[in-house]
């Protein structure tokens with residue numbers, strides 16, 4: 231069977247590196263080629279491909295829609311196309327892997343059959359204390375935290391979370407920064423009723439369902455935790471600390487603003503404050519708090535993340 235590879239870029243190179251023998255490749259296809267060769271094989275324009283008899287076109291490019299159109303225009307049937315690059319990404323156009331079994335190395339075929347993922351995960355960090363369960367809720371948020379913590383090095387200061395609830399994110403901070411004190415600020419009885427007025431009853435009630443003991447039981451290094459129970463910012467009074475890593479996750483405007491006012495001046499250079507829900511349309515008070523802080527103090531240096539609830543990573 232003749233094998234054509236559509237594409238002469240990185241994805242085509244990856245395909246060979248993934249185990250497709252270059253000797254199997256009849257030619258590469260490229261709609262903009264002037265001829266020549268790629269990896270020692272000829273490069274043809276798609277209309278130059280021999281479309282008689284048995285052949286398969288491995289599409290190693292992310293421009294799938296355009297390639298599907300061009301292929302149809304050159305008489306290459308959809309059933310001859312195997313979209314490889316796209317399968318490694320967002321959508322799966324392939325319905326028949328029968329021919330692929332004949333030509334692809336088993337590892338590549340297995341990768342192709344895996345459900346497509348919107349996010350291709352980073353390889354796990356060797357020795358990471360994070361568990362599958364830690365990563366289940368919000369992969370991007372937790373892996374970003376992991377990378378940030380790994381990069382803190384000798385940035386001085388403690389870690390803190392304002393808005394702990396049942397401690398699932400606090401658990402990750404504590405696991406990733408086992409040497410640092412971890413301040414945990416929460417009422418552990420839900421929101422300030424005055425501030426939460428207008429929020430849904432279910433949302434308010436659900437956040438009452440926790441306790442400091444529940445959180446401490448979850449931590450791998452509870453001896454590093456300092457519980458500051460009660461309404462913030464009163465619970466921070468008298469605290470003289472610098473911080474290397476802060477998670478601010480209180481959902482509502484006034485408490486978020488209080489958190490920014492307290493923690494940002496105490497954040498060490500090289501440290502980071504992760505503000506949860508900044509790009510969460512269901513909690514618009516968080517963004518309003520940032521706007522008020524910026525109106526008072528000037529523009530923040532910050533990177534928005536594409537995690538589930540739109541965290542803002544604030545740097546100093």
Ligand SMILES: C[S@@+](CC[C@H](N)C(=O)[O-])C[C@H]1O[C@@H](n2cnc3c(N)ncnc32)[C@H](O)[C@@H]1O
Pocket residue numbers: 391392393394395396397398399400415416417418419420421422437460461462463479480481485
């Ligand atoms: C969304 S939950 C935190 C979730 C947690 N960070 C996590 O990722 O699992 C918000 C928490 O903020 C707490 N909270 C909100 N305003 C507060 C305030 N002013 N003082 C203390 N805790 C507050 C609530 O009690 C609630 O537990």
